[in-house]
Amino acid sequence: MRISKVLIYLTRIVSFSLFLLILFHPTHNIYEHISSVPTIAVFVDNSLSMSIGTRYIRAINKLKELNYLWKSYKLEFFNFSDKLYPYAENMSSPLSKVTDFTQIFDFLEKRKSYNLGIIFSDGKHTSTNNPYFLIEKCPIPIHTVLVSEGAQQYKDVGIVSVSAPEQVFKNLPFNIDIKIKSTGFENKIIPVMVKENDTVITTKDVRLEKNDTDVQISYIPKTLGEKILTVSVPIYEGEVSKDNNTKKIRIFVKPGKIRVMYICGQPGYEYAFIRNVLKSDPNIELVSFVILRNPENIAFVPDEQLSLIPFPVHEIFQSELNNFDLLIFENFTYRRFGIGMNYLENIYNFVNERGNGFIMIGGENSFTAGGYKGTPIEELLPVELYPQQMFEESNKESYIVEPFKLEILDYEHPIMKLDENVESNKKLWDTMPQLASYNIVGNAKQGAKVLAVHPKYMLKGNTKMPIIAIWEKGKGRAGIIATNTTWRWSMLLAAEEKDYWVFQRFWKQFILWAAGCKKSSQEMVNIYLEKESYAINEEIKVRVFLYDEYLSPLDNSRVEAYLLLPDGKLEDLKSNTYLVSPGEYNIDITFSNAYPLGTYKIIVRGYKDKKYIGEAQKTFRLHQIDELATPTSDPSFLSYISMRTGGMYFDSIDSFDPQKINISKIHTKRIKRKIIFIDSPILYISLVLLLLIEWYLRRRTGKM
Amino acid sequence: MKIKILTLVVIFTYQVLSFAEQIGMVTAKSCYGNKFVFAQLKYGKDDSWDVYPDVWREILNFLTLTTSIKVAEERKIVTLQDTDLFLYPFITIIGNNNTLELTKSEIGALQRYLLAGGIVFINDASDRKNSSFDYSVRKLFSSIFPNNNFSILPQEHVIFRSFYLHPKPVGKRLINNYIEGINISNRTVVIYSQNDLLGCWVKNIRGDYLYPCIPDGETQRVEAIKLTTNIILYALTGTYKLDVVHKSYLEQKLNLRRRQKD
Numbered sequence: 022m023r024i025s026k027v028l029i030y031l032t033r034i035v036s037f038s039l040f041l042l043i044l045f046h047p048t049h050n051i052y053e054h055i056s057s058v059p060t061i062a063v064f065v066d067n068s069l070s071m072s073i074g075t076r077y078i079r080a081i082n083k084l085k086e087l088n089y090l091w092k093s094y095k096l097e098f099f100n101f102s103d104k105l106y107p108y109a110e111n112m113s114s115p116l117s118k119v120t121d122f123t124q125i126f127d128f129l130e131k132r133k134s135y136n137l138g139i140i141f142s143d144g145k146h147t148s149t150n151n152p153y154f155l156i157e158k159c160p161i162p163i164h165t166v167l168v169s170e171g172a173q174q175y176k177d178v179g180i181v182s183v184s185a186p187e188q189v190f191k192n193l194p195f196n197i198d199i200k201i202k203s204t205g206f207e208n209k210i211i212p213v214m215v216k217e218n219d220t221v222i223t224t225k226d227v228r229l230e231k232n233d234t235d236v237q238i239s240y241i242p243k244t245l246g247e248k249i250l251t252v253s254v255p256i257y258e259g260e261v262s263k264d265n266n267t268k269k270i271r272i273f274v275k276p277g278k279i280r281v282m283y284i285c286g287q288p289g290y291e292y293a294f295i296r297n298v299l300k301s302d303p304n305i306e307l308v309s310f311v312i313l314r315n316p317e318n319i320a321f322v323p324d325e326q327l328s329l330i331p332f333p334v335h336e337i338f339q340s341e342l343n344n345f346d347l348l349i350f351e352n353f354t355y356r357r358f359g360i361g362m363n364y365l366e367n368i369y370n371f372v373n374e375r376g377n378g379f380i381m382i383g384g385e386n387s388f389t390a391g392g393y394k395g396t397p398i399e400e401l402l403p404v405e406l407y408p409q410q411m412f413e414e415s416n417k418e419s420y421i422v423e424p425f426k427l428e429i430l431d432y433e434h435p436i437m438k439l440d441e442n443v444e445s446n447k448k449l450w451d452t453m454p455q456l457a458s459y460n461i462v463g464n465a466k467q468g469a470k471v472l473a474v475h476p477k478y479m480l481k482g483n484t485k486m487p488i489i490a491i492w493e494k495g496k497g498r499a500g501i502i503a504t505n506t507t508w509r510w511s512m513l514l515a516a517e518e519k520d521y522w523v524f525q526r527f528w529k530q531f532i533l534w535a536a537g538c539k540k541s542s543q544e545m546v547n548i549y550l551e552k553e554s555y556a557i558n559e560e561i562k563v564r565v566f567l568y569d570e571y572l573s574p575l576d577n578s579r580v581e582a583y584l585l586l587p588d589g590k591l592e593d594l595k596s597n598t599y600l601v602s603p604g605e606y607n608i609d610i611t612f613s614n615a616y617p618l619g620t621y622k623i624i625v626r627g628y629k630d631k632k633y634i635g636e637a638q639k640t641f642r643l644h645q646i647d648e649l650a651t652p653t654s655d656p657s658f659l660s661y662i663s664m665r666t667g668g669m670y671f672d673s674i675d676s677f678d679p680q681k682i683n684i685s686k687i688h689t690k691r692i693k694r695k696i697i698f699i700d701s702p703i704l705y706i707s708l709v710l711l712l713l714i715e716w717y718l719r720r721r722t723g724k725m
Numbered sequence: 726m727k728i729k730i731l732t733l734v735v736i737f738t739y740q741v742l743s744f745a746e747q748i749g750m751v752t753a754k755s756c757y758g759n760k761f762v763f764a765q766l767k768y769g770k771d772d773s774w775d776v777y778p779d780v781w782r783e784i785l786n787f788l789t790l791t792t793s794i795k796v797a798e799e800r801k802i803v804t805l806q807d808t809d810l811f812l813y814p815f816i817t818i819i820g821n822n823n824t825l826e827l828t829k830s831e832i833g834a835l836q837r838y839l840l841a842g843g844i845v846f847i848n849d850a851s852d853r854k855n856s857s858f859d860y861s862v863r864k865l866f867s868s869i870f871p872n873n874n875f876s877i878l879p880q881e882h883v884i885f886r887s888f889y890l891h892p893k894p895v896g897k898r899l900i901n902n903y904i905e906g907i908n909i910s911n912r913t914v915v916i917y918s919q920n921d922l923l924g925c926w927v928k929n930i931r932g933d934y935l936y937p938c939i940p941d942g943e944t945q946r947v948e949a950i951k952l953t954t955n956i957i958l959y960a961l962t963g964t965y966k967l968d969v970v971h972k973s974y975l976e977q978k979l980n981l982r983r984r985q986k987d
Contacts (some may be wrong), residue, residue, distance in 0.1 A: 082898050287793050288961035289759040294842050296963045298911065308970055311962050313888060315793045322951070324979050328886040329964055330974040352759070387794075422758035458758035481805065505759045508814065508842065515841030516811035516834075 025655065025722045029715055036711040046697065048665050054521040059070070059684040060095040060138040062642055063087065066142035068102035068120035071168065073143075073261050074175045077115050077119030079674050080141040080168045084108075097135075101125055103148070118648045121148035122662075126155035136684055138163040140662065140675070144655035147646050149558035156661070157181025162668035166677045169654035174207030177652050178229070179294065183252045188273050188549065191245055192280070192346060197270070199236040199252055202364070202651050203229045206257065215240065216251040216315040232653070242274040243376075247639075249553060260484065262649040269365075273549040275566075279536045280345040282337065283309035286353035286386045294381075294508035295351075298528045305532065308345070310337065315357070338364035342371050346536040352384020352505055354391040355398075360395065367395035372496030378535030383460040384505040385420040401499045403470070403492035412461075424455040427488055428476040436474055436491070436500075436530045439523045449523060454513035457506040465490050491534070498535050545569070546580075546627035546637040554642040555612070563608035565598075567627045567634070574604030579628040582608050587619030587643075594623075618643050744971065754954035757797040757812075761788070761961060765800040765811035766845075773823035776850045776923075783926040784953060794961060810838060815960040819845045819923060820858035825865055835868050839914040844960045850921040852898045859919060862910065866907060866915060875917060877944040882906075884916065886966045887958040890978060892951035896920025897936050899945070905954075912963070916956055925949035 065084065071077040073089045090096055098108035102117030105124040120142070127140060138161055146152060159633035181200040189195040199213060206229050213236050214224045227236050242248065253267040260266070281299060285292040288311055299307045313329055320327065320521060338360060342348070348368060372379045377400050381387055393399050394406040429450045440446040464480050467469045469492040474485035491500040550708060551566040565582070567575040582594035598608045610622070621643055626636045656672060663670040671677040732779040741753065763781035768774050781800040788794045805827060810816065816838075818825065819938045839845065849858050863875065878884055878894075884904070885891050894904045907915040925946045927935045938945040966975070 287759075287795055288958055289761070289795070290842075290961065292965075293760050293814075293961050293963045296965065297842065300964065301911065307968075309965060309968065310970075313958065313962070314791070318791050318793060319788075321791050322889065322947070325978050326890055326951075328888060328890045328975055328978070330971055330973070351785040413939055422756055422760075424756050457756045492866075508759075509812070511841050512811040512814055512838070512843065513808070516808040518837065521837075521841045597973050 025718050029718050029722075032711045032718070036708055036715065039708040039711065043704060047693065049696040050692045051694040051696070052690045055691055058093070058095050059138060060097065060134055061090065061137045061682070061684075062106075062123050062135045062136065063096060063098045064101050064105075064140045064142075065098065065108060066102065066120060066140070066168070067100045067115045068117045068145070068147070068149075069115055070120065070143055070145045070652060071115040073652050076143055076168045078657050080166075081110070083141065083166070083674050083677065089679050090682065094682075098356070099125075099128075100268075114256070117208070119148050120145050120648065121150055122146045122152045122658075123150040123155055124151060126159050129159055129161060130155065133160060135161055137161055137682070138668070139682075140165045140659065141168050142166075142659060144657070145648070145651070146655070146658055149556070149560075149646070156665050159666045163662055163666040163684070164668040164671065164677075165663045166671045166674055167656050167659050168655060168674050169656070175261045175652065176259045177261045177265070178206055178211065178254050178257060179262060179651050180205045180252060180254060181233070181265075181651050182270040183250075183268045183270045185250070185270055185272055186664045188275050189242055190278065191242055191274050192344070193278075194239045194241045195272075197238045197240060197250065197252065199238065201227070201229065201234040201236060201254060202232065202653055203234065203260075203647050203674070204232075204653055207231050211254055213238065214253050216253070217248050218501065222250075228421070242272070245274050246547075247271050247549070248274060252556050262650045264647060265650045265652075269553050271550050271553060273547065273564075273566075278304055278306040279347065279532065281308070281347045281349065281536070282342070282345045283349040283351070283534065284337070284353045284514045285309065285311040285351045286384060286391075287311070288313060289352065289384075289505065290508045291382065291384075291505040292351060293707040294511060294524065295349075295528055299532070301525075302529060302540050310355075312353070321632060332358050334358055334360055334364065338367050342367055343375055343377075345371075345377065347378040347380065347532060348372075349380045350387065350391075350398075351382035351603040352386045352391075352403040353455055354386040356392045365397045370402055370608075372497035372499055376496035376537065378497055378537060380498045380531065380535050381499075381501045382502075382505050383458065383503045387420070387503075387505075388462050388503065389419045393697045401494055402466075402501055403468075403494075403499060404487050404501055404503075407461065407463055414531070417461075419423050419461045419653075420458065421461065422458045424457050425459060425478075426455050427473045427475055428454060428485065429473050431470065431472045434470070434472050434491075436527070436529070436534050439526050443533070449520075452519075453523075454509055454517075456504045457509060458504050459486075459488060460485060460503040462501065462503050466492065468492050498537060500531065500535050502531070546625060546635040548623060548625055548637045548639040550623070550639050550641055555645055556644055556646040557612055557614055557616070557618075558646075559611070561609065561610045561612075563623055563639070565603075565606040565608065565625050565627075565637075567604040567606075567629075569604075569629075574602070575627070575629055575634075576603045577630055578604055578634075580606050581626045581628075582606075583624045584610070585622040585624060587621065612643055616643060618645065646666035667687075733970065737951045755869045760795045760797045761785075761815070761957065762797040762799075764799050764803050764810075764816045766810075766816050766818045767802050767804050768818070768825055768827070769823055771823075772802070773821060774819065776819045776821050777850075777927050779928075780923050780926045783928060784923075784957070787950065788954065788957065789924075792958070794957070794970045798963065805856065807886070810834065811841070811843070814843045816843070816845055817923070818845060819850060820847070820856075820862070821850045822853075822857055824857050826861055827865060832865070832869055839869075839909065843914070844912075845915050846859035846956055846960075847917045848896075848921060849900075849917070849919040849925045850897075850924055851923060852900065854900055854919070856919075860918065870907055870909065873907050873909055875907055875915075877903040878906045878913065878916070882913070883967045884913070884952075884955050884959050887962060888956055889951035889953045890975065891943070892955060893948040894918070895938075895945050896922040896949050896952075897924030897938055899940060913959070916959075918952075920947050920949070920983060922953055922956075935941060 026409050065080055068116055099105055100108050101120055101124055103119040156619040179202050181202045183199050185197045186195050210226050210228050212224050213227050215222050215238055223238055225238050247250050249269055256266050257265050299305045371377050387408050389409050394408050399406050424567045432447050438446055439449045465487050471487040471490045471647055473489040475488055480486050488503045511521045514521040545568050547566040555561050565580055567578045569575045582598050584592040584594055594608050597610055598606055601607050620640055622638055622640045624638050660670045763785055785796045788796055801813055846861055851858055896918055898920055905917045906913040924936050925938055929935045
């Protein structure tokens with residue numbers, strides 16, 4: 022009885038074990054040990070840069086020395102440049118304009134039959150494909166051999182890079198950073214020239230360092246819009262590449278901040294209100310001086326308790342003047358502050374020769390009352406001035422405080438256009454509140470434009486006296502407004518519950534005009550491209566800026582962008598265009614090899630809400646990658662490859678000794694025979710038998 | 726027939742007057758050009774708005790004597806129903822133990838006045854912290870600018886350097902060691918002193934100051950006079966003294982003052 026119980030348990034255990042064997046398919050491998058010859062893949066760069074000096078010839082000669090390795094290793098030779106292909110001595114002269122190392126690592130990753138790689142190259146990876154990720158995944162060690170010349174073997178001066186801020190501002194200096202790579206010209210002093218279009222804007226003498234020379238050139242753009250700057254170094258005899266001696270860069274000159282100098286002779290509401298307009302505009306930088314105390318005023322407390330500063334006459338009218346775009350005089354007489362005629366001459370030249378702006382605002386110390394008759398300032402003004410003597414003899418004032426209604430002569434001038442709608446604009450002006458004072462000025466000069474007059478005050482020739490007059494004076498602009506009570510527009514329009522912002526609009530427009538900023542649809546849409554020529558596979562970032570009429574970024578805008586190909590086809594760039602910030606868009610384009618080389622054009626149309634505001638176009642060239650742009654080798658890249666893959670780096674072809682390569686025979690295990698238990702029918706039969714035995718035993722013992 | 730003629734006469738007269746006013750022939754309003762006018766708000770049903778009827782004279786004399794400000798040598802009394810209010814971008818409101826309560830249209834006018842460039846200086850002459858005037862002022866401006874409450878004007882505010890450097894925020898009394906203001910779009914459109922700043926200026930018929938300044942006497946009065954001047958200069962020059970060109974020079978002066986105090 023006890024024996025049969027033990028037998029039942031035994032049969033169960035054994036049958037369960039058999040069941041597990043059938044379930045998990047256990048196999049048994051019988052191995053055999055074999056040894057094989059290691060395989061080495063040798064890659065030789067045959068891109069165009071290898072044609073410099075004797076690079077390629079020396080690399081090929083070195084290959085012959087590798088014959089020694091045939092005894093112990095299996096060798097496979099490849100050429101690589103823009104493609105990778107088996108080495109053929111008669112077909113491998115360096116011609117390709119691109120070196121693409123990624124092909125080596127891609128190849129090794131796919132073909133896992135190599136034990137070592139050796140690369141002969143100058144290290145110049147000129148393809149836009151990124152090799153670094155593939156290097157990290159490389160399954161075998163790579164030895165790298167730098168193929169380059171000594172310093173005496175070739176000569177070259179090349180501009181490696183030119184960089185400048187993406188956007189620069191008119192009249193504000195910015196730096197152009199230039200990197201020059203030179204070989205064979207150490208310590209030579211060379212001129213680095215920057216041209217804007219065909220005009221030389223600056224030249225800087227630079228002493229060339231051993232390898233890289235960094236040069237920084239400062240430049241102040243004077244006009245708005247896009248400029249192409251050409252940076253160049255001379256071409257010297259014996260240089261391997263003449264193409265790299267010139268590099269072009271695009272800059273986009275924005276209006277930036279309009280720098281305004283505002284001199285006011287007395288504290289007053291006109292100054293406070295205009296100042297508020299100027300300070301609230303982020304595009305305007307205001308520097309102002311208000312005469313808070315005259316010599317006849319007494320000091321109530323010691324000087325250190327007063328927040329007054331000396332009037333910096335020399336700085337304003339001499340040393341700093343030309344850093345501004347616009348000078349405003351309000352109710353200011355030069356006579357009280359020792360301002361000599363030479364300073365007034367400076368103001369004249371500031372406008373007439375340097376192309377800046379000048380506005381004289383009225384007041385009891387402006388125009389004739391300010392003593393400007395017969396001075397260079399009078400020459401700047403668009404109106405004649407009467408002599409002071411005339412007022413004294415007739416016992417009349419040249420500054421009258423009395424209300425009057427401005428009579429507009431030109432509603433359509435950009436200064437006077439307070440509303441785009443002609444009728445609304447006229448209505449705005451016709452219902453404008455009265456002003457409260459005026460200066461008596463003479464007739465408008467020839468060439469001047471009178472925008473508004475006093476309705477009653479008649480001058481010689483039965484003409485109404487100008488209140489707002491402007492003109493282009495020499496290279497600059499000058500204007501007058503013969504009153505200092507325009508602040509009333511803001512206050513009295515508010516009293517009438519009307520749009521008091523017209524005061525702000527008027528002054529902004531006056532200042533923009535005087536500072537030389539033009540309002541035109543052409544400037545409302547702007548395209549910025551960093552370069553004028555791009556290589557295949559290079560990412561092109563197109564930046565589009567939309568401005569409103571006050572040159573502020575345009576809200577609620579929309580752009581349509583198209584690409585005109587050299588073959589005349591038009592591509593919609595909708596999917597490449599995205600909004601960066603209000604009024605600013607980026608268009609990202611990358612050209613694959615499928616695109617034809619040649620001249621392309623980007624066309625951008627801007628819209629404000631649904632209204633078309635303008636179009637801008639920009640052309641650029643698509644070219645092949647310039648293999649010879651920097652002919653010097655790149656040892657750091659080769660060194661990086663060997664370091665990351667566990668190989669060795671040889672810094673010259675002579676230092677590479679094939680005998681140093683020592684890879685022992687590769688010992689590998691190979692499966693000779695595989696026994697799979699599941700395949701044996703004995704297992705199934707045994708399992709069935711055991712189950713039957715167990716069933717029989719249980720029946721006999723009565724343990725069902 | 727008579728009614729018809731009368732109507733035509735009225736219409737004709739109205740049009741003539743309108744035209745005359747438009748071309749400047751008729752002016753019912755005083756004209757001060759760009760001069761500073763001491764304008765004071767008349768409010769309420771009695772004369773309690775006019776706490777210091779002659780203070781304007783002292784202030785204008787002082788401004789003429791010590792600054793280059795051109796002033797209109799009179800006081801303009803304005804109401805919030807009158808559009809004349811808008812001819813004077815700086816108005817003073819003085820209260821004692823009265824209340825400043827305005828109608829809906831007056832509140833609208835005051836709001837437009839402040840947003841268009843006007844500035845209001847409020848002087849509480851009650852010598853008390855929580856006066857009925859103070860309560861009504863805070864209530865009024867919380868309804869005009871619900872999102873912009875009164876805040877303490879810091880020492881860096883341009884009001885403390887627009888003419889005199891760092892005057893103390895005092896008045897006839899020292900109820901608060903600060904003054905308050907409401908800022909809208911980078912402008913302080915309401916300036917509020919509970920220290921009775923204007924009380925320091927009031928003189929008797931002999932030309933002596935009428936009220937003592939407590940607690941620091943005449944030193945305190947000098948500071949109050951300086952602060953009043955600064956507030957008016959702020960109305961006429963805005964944030965001028967915060968410009969970078971002044972910064973280093975004024976810092977030097979402040980350092981000199983600190984050294985002298987040490």
